[in-house]
Amino acid sequence: MKIRQLLPYLLVGIAFGIVAAKSEIISWYRIQEMFRFQAFHMYGIIGSAVLVAAVSVRIIKSRGVRTLSGEPIVIPPKDLSAPGTRYWLGGTLFGVGWALTGACPGPMFALAGTGMTVILVAVAAALAGTYTYGVLRPRLPH
């Protein structure tokens, strides 16, 4: 992709980073609050985000909306062939990491932006985790 084509994505990222920081979803404390069911904040954010996204996707699909450059929008379904081990097992392992670090991949980059430089170690560890998955993939149940 050309640099000029990447500019809109940079703006989307900047907007997301501002919202993520200002809504405190990047906070370890807020993640703890969520997993203890002690505030509505995170559930409100995830719930309303899914609702807005779901309505948008429904409109895009039903009206056959195209991209700005006129190409059809195709959303490939996520493969769920039996037994689907990867989703519950991989998901649970991710959840363990999420609660420990208090951040998922997006918030990690946001936290780095707020000046919490030590989170770059978590990013490096996440890269190591991804690489390890790539190596072990042929041997893991999916």
Place this chain on the structure above:
Amino acid sequence: MIDFLSQPWPWYVAGPLIGLTVPVLLLLGGKQFGISDNLRTMCAILPTKVSFFQIDWRANAWNLTISAGILIGAFLATLFLANPDPIALSSATQADLALLGVTEFNGYAPEQFFSWEGLLSLNGFILIVVGGFLVGFGARYAGGCTSGHAISGLADLQPASLIAVLGFFAGGLLVTHLLLPILL
């Protein structure tokens, strides 16, 4: 206006804005929101023979650009819109965390663990390094993270994403209620 913006933003403002990321990316270029793809893309830049990483990372440059943007956005929010007060955490969570030895609620995470000094402690190492590793491993194994499954996937009513999200919560609950009381 700046006063208003520098307060923490409520869920009903933040949630819909985050949700709009999905249609905006679809309209921009038919792209699907999912940040953990980046971790795979970054591995693909490395000189590696692992077949899982034999992908054209340049085709995913848009995704890397979003991550860079997120970093810049959070930097700008901190520079211009920083909230001067400690996080307004629920008192129940404050009490629970106090039992774990977390009594200061400044910044986004407890400095006793999430700092370069904290990293050298066993607890800090587990939270940052083991946690980070599992985020990367688990996201790729499950085929997505919170943005890919919990937002994009659920919004598209994908059963696979629902299973993954239930897994995210199962793992999180396990750590919060069983592991952290032993660990911290």
